[in-house]
Amino acid sequence: MKYLERPxxxxxxxxxxxxxxxxxxCRIFTLAALFVAATLTxxxxxxxxxxxxxxxxxRGAVVNSVTRQPIYRALVSSPDNRxxxxxxxxxxxxxxxxxxxxxxxxxAAAIDYRPTALFARKPGFLTDNSSQGLPSSDQPxxxxxxxxxxxxxxxxxxxxxxxxxxxxxxxxxxxxxxTARWFPAGGTQSRSDGEFRFADLPAGIYKLLTRELLDRxxxxxxxxxxxxxxxxxxxxxxxxxDSAGTIYVSAGMTGVANLSLTKKPYYRVRIPVxxxxxxxxxxxxxxxxxxxxxGFSLGYNNRDQVIEGMLPDGSYxxxxxxxxAGQNTGTGSLxxxxxxxxxxxxxMTLAPNSPIRVxxxxxxxxxxxxxxxxxxxxxxxxxxxxxxxxxxxILEPADDSERGxxxxxxxxxxxxxxxxxxxxxxxxRYWVRVITSRGYVASVRSGNIxxxxxxxxxxxxxxxxxxxxxxxxxxxxxxxxxxxxxxxxPSLNPLATNGGxxxxxxPVAMPPPAAHIYFLPLADGGGQYSEAWVSADGxxxxxxxxxxxxxxxxFDRPQxxxxxxxxxxxxxxxxxxxxxxxxGGQKEHVRLQLISLNE
Numbered sequence: 173m174k175y176l177e178r179p180x181x182x183x184x185x186x187x188x189x190x191x192x193x194x195x196x197x198c199r200i201f202t203l204a205a206l207f208v209a210a211t212l213t214x215x216x217x218x219x220x221x222x223x224x225x226x227x228x229x230x231r232g233a234v235v236n237s238v239t240r241q242p243i244y245r246a247l248v249s250s251p252d253n254r255x256x257x258x259x260x261x262x263x264x265x266x267x268x269x270x271x272x273x274x275x276x277x278x279x280a281a282a283i284d285y286r287p288t289a290l291f292a293r294k295p296g297f298l299t300d301n302s303s304q305g306l307p308s309s310d311q312p313x314x315x316x317x318x319x320x321x322x323x324x325x326x327x328x329x330x331x332x333x334x335x336x337x338x339x340x341x342x343x344x345x346x347x348x349x350x351t352a353r354w355f356p357a358g359g360t361q362s363r364s365d366g367e368f369r370f371a372d373l374p375a376g377i378y379k380l381l382t383r384e385l386l387d388r389x390x391x392x393x394x395x396x397x398x399x400x401x402x403x404x405x406x407x408x409x410x411x412x413x414d415s416a417g418t419i420y421v422s423a424g425m426t427g428v429a430n431l432s433l434t435k436k437p438y439y440r441v442r443i444p445v446x447x448x449x450x451x452x453x454x455x456x457x458x459x460x461x462x463x464x465x466x467g468f469s470l471g472y473n474n475r476d477q478v479i480e481g482m483l484p485d486g487s488y489x490x491x492x493x494x495x496x497a498g499q500n501t502g503t504g505s506l507x508x509x510x511x512x513x514x515x516x517x518x519x520m521t522l523a524p525n526s527p528i529r530v531x532x533x534x535x536x537x538x539x540x541x542x543x544x545x546x547x548x549x550x551x552x553x554x555x556x557x558x559x560x561x562x563x564x565x566i567l568e569p570a571d572d573s574e575r576g577x578x579x580x581x582x583x584x585x586x587x588x589x590x591x592x593x594x595x596x597x598x599x600x601r602y603w604v605r606v607i608t609s610r611g612y613v614a615s616v617r618s619g620n621i622x623x624x625x626x627x628x629x630x631x632x633x634x635x636x637x638x639x640x641x642x643x644x645x646x647x648x649x650x651x652x653x654x655x656x657x658x659x660x661x662p663s664l665n666p667l668a669t670n671g672g673x674x675x676x677x678x679p680v681a682m683p684p685p686a687a688h689i690y691f692l693p694l695a696d697g698g699g700q701y702s703e704a705w706v707s708a709d710g711x712x713x714x715x716x717x718x719x720x721x722x723x724x725x726x727f728d729r730p731q732x733x734x735x736x737x738x739x740x741x742x743x744x745x746x747x748x749x750x751x752x753x754x755x756g757g758q759k760e761h762v763r764l765q766l767i768s769l770n771e
Contacts, residue, residue, distance in 0.1 A: 230306065231266040232313030234259050234292045238424050243317060246294040250287035259292075292317055298374060319424035321373040327366040327382060327431050338362045338382050338402070338433070341466065342370050345377040345418070349605060350701060350737035353572050354379060354413075378419045380407045380429050381467060386438060386482065401438045403484050404467035405431045413465030414572075438482040439510055441470060443490060444519040445477050452496045454479070459489040464571070479520070483510050493598055494522050500596035501525070503632060525599075528567075528630070529638040530581065530592035532559040536611060536645045558590050562610040565639065567594060567602035570627035594639075599632040603737075604639060611645035612700060612718035625696060646756030647716035650691065654726045656766035657686045657710040686710060687766055690725045692736040694751060697721025701736060719756045725749040726764040 234246040242263025249256040259265045269286065289306060290313065293299055297317035306313065327338045344357035357378065362368040386401040407429055408417030421427040445454065454472035456479050459465070470481035470490065479490060487509050494501040502522035508515050545556040560581075567579045579597045584590070604623040606613045616623040619637040630636055687706035691714060693699030699720030706712045706726065725748050735741035748767055754760050 228286070229266060229268050230255075230287070230290070230313070231264070232290075232315060233263045234265065234294070234315045234317060235263055236297075236424075237316040237318045243292075243294055243297070246292050246297075246317065248290055248292050248315070251289060251291065252287075255287050255290070290315065296320055298372065300374070318374070320371055321375055321421035321423060321425050321427070323370040323373065323378060323380070323419055323421060323427040323429060325368055325380075325429040325431065327362045327368065327433060329433050329435070337364070338366070338368075338385055340368050340370075340380060340382050340431075342373075343379045343381075343413075343466075344373075345379075347733040347735055349568060349603065350735060351570070351603065352733075352735050352738065352741075373421060375421060375423045375425075378421065378427075379413065379416045380419065380431070381405065381413065381416065382431055382433065384468060387435065399438050399482065400435050401482070401484070402433045403436055405433055406467070407431075412460060412463035413467060414463055436484040437512075438484050439512070440514040441479075441481055441483050441508070441510065442514070442516045443470075443479040443506060443508070444517060445472075445479060445492060445504070446519045446521045447502075448477050448494060448522060449496070449501075450474075452494045452501055455493045455495065457491045457493075458483070459491070461487050462489065483515075485510050485512060490520070492520060492522065500598055503598050505599075505632060523632060525596055526635040527582075528594040528597055528636055530565055530594065531638050531640050532563065532592065533640070533642045534559070535614065535642060538645055555584070559592065559643070560584070560590065562608055563592075563641075563643070564607045565592070565594060565641070566605045566607065567597060567628065567630075568605055570601040570603050597630050599630050601627040601629055604628050606641060608643065611643050612647055612716070614642040614644040614718070616641050624698075644756070646719070648719050648754035648756060649717060649759045650714040650722070650724060650752055650754060650762060651759065652712060652724075652762035652764060654687050654689075654706050654710045654712065654764045654766050656768075657706070657708070687712075687726045687728055688730050689714070689764070690727070690731065690734060691717060692723040692725065692734065692742065692745065694721040694723060695739060695742070697753070717754065719754055719758075721751060721753045723749055723751055724762055724764060725767060727767045727769065729769060 232248075234243045234248065235241060236243055242261075243259060244261050244263060246259045246263070246265075247256065248259060248265045255267055257265050257267065287306065292315040294317055297319055300318075323342065327340070339359060339361055341359045342357045343354040345352055346355050347353075357373070358370060360368055360370055382402070382405045384401060384404055386399060406413055406416035407419065409432055410416040417429075419427045419429055448454065453474065456470045456472055457464075458468040458470055460468055468483060468488065470479050470483070472478075472492070473480055479492060487507065490506045490508060492504045494503070502524045504520045504522040506518070506520045545561050563581075565581050569578070579594050579602075582593055582595045604616055604618075604627075606616060613624075617640045618628055621628070623639065628636065628639070686708050687710075689704040689706060689712050691699065691702040691704070693701055697720045698718065699722045700718040702715055702717055704712050704714050712726075723742070723745055725745060734745075749764055750762055752760050752762060
């Protein structure tokens with residue numbers, strides 16, 4: 173049996189990720205080791221117990237998921253930190269604990285004492301998905317750690333004098349509801365020599381930019397004279413975020429991106445806001461030359477009710493969104509030109525955001541449940557009736573550069589309020605996402621716009637046609653089998669029967685889903701995205717599906733980046749699985765080939 177070989181010394185600090193205190197780790201690992209040693213080595217002294225108990229071993233190895241090489245000195249621990257040890261030179265670890273024989277009084281206690289899972293950690297590897305459920309036998313475990321991706325580079329000036337510290341931000345491309353978007357993935361400061369490093373990144377596609385920096389060098393700064401600064405620079409020195417170059421890094425890979433800054437004169441900008449109540453805050457966004465995205469910024473002075481800051485020469489669109497008590501109260505927009513001088517005005521006026529009415533038409537064939545649902549939110553109880561019981565409507569920004577949040581149905585204002593409306597919606601383009609626990613969405617329209625395939629346009633300060641939703645329940649189904657399934661590795665199941673025939677709650681071997689099925693709606697086919705699991709024998713059954721046309725795919729692992737709303741991206745799956753069209757009440761059977769991502 174191997175425990176933590178020694179308490180970690182402060183010399184081990186370099187082996188752990190930045191930001192984790194060495195002292196704290198030393199204490200945690202030392203206490204865990206002492207607890208494990210004291211508990212696991214405590215053996216009953218009676219001869220009877222020695223004949224009814226046998227030693228149970230939890231052993232395994234930690235390996236690199238890319239190279240399959242063993243990982244030395246990885247920390248392996250249980251979720252509650254009762255067990256902890258380090259791997260040896262061959263990546264192996266082992267715990268030994270007493271196991272009571274079936275039918276004895278100590279059996280349940282031994283089961284409860286046994287850890288349900290183990291985690292592995294090591295600097296230079298991602299912590300996500302680093303856990304492994306334990307099988308019921310002494311079968312060895314293999315815990316795979318994914319090596320981090322890294323992006324490094326240098327920020328330079330034309331004269332080779334790098335500024336003291338430039339803040340850089342990185343964005344990662346991720347798919348949300350079938351649409352690829354850019355999400356913030358972290359920030360860092362460059363060192364005095366201009367070099368920077370983004371670590372602990374998962375594999376993916378990234379964009380990089382620098383944030384603005386005003387030159388405050390005391391040797392050259394003159395508060396009465398012209399001021400200079402470094403405008404934002406985007407990947408491959410592109411002029412804006414949309415056209416910035418992308419960086420792809422796989423697990424364990426290091427990407428390189430160098431950026432060159434240029435010092436430019438900055439001029440003061442001051443824009444009064446005409447109609448803002450004193451208790452209202454303002455979020456300000458700045459778009460350069462009509463290109464939305466991160467980069468330039470201005471602030472809001474609540475005391476003087478002005479938008480102010482500094483910008484270099486150029487054309488800018490300034491957008492302001494008022495908020496109070498967590499709600500958007502109004503929006504305004506103004507285009508200005510900075511041309512070698514300060515800009516003062518003109519004043520901006522915020523237009524109130526109009527609510528969007530939601531009308532629901534029910535065409536259910538089953539009996540309607542006329543009851544109510546009561547939700548408690550703090551001291552307030554909300555009673556939901558009608559479509560509110562099973563329906564929610566969410567507006568998600570359709571423009572990739574839009575940084576505003578989503579909007580959803582407002583809560584009832586009081587007893588008897590059954591009206592459906594979305595309030596505080598900022599101007600923009602939105603995908604309408606309808607979530608229902610009953611039936612399916614047969615249609616979603618606003619005027620003559622089919623919102624299943626086109627975004628809803630919310631004008632500034634104006635109203636839009638109501639969102640009209642038709643609900644039905646004549647669902648369809650697709651079942652079938654997947655060929656190419658291999659026996660899965662054991663995982664965790666909370667219920668099982670021990671060797672003596674009694675039932676207990678504890679970890680035992682249970683196969684995880686053998687494959688993952690995705691039902692992708694085809695363009696203008698009326699279907700709605702859905703997923704299903706596959707059993708160990710390769711069979712599957714879909715959840716209730718909306719009638720329509722689907723591309724059915726079977727993957728050997730979960731997918732999070734399927735852009736089914738993007739026709740170009742969807743074409744990549746045309747040869748991967750069959751297209752199936754189903755009508756209401758119909759059931760179709762298909763045979764699928766397993767798509768292996770290792771190929």
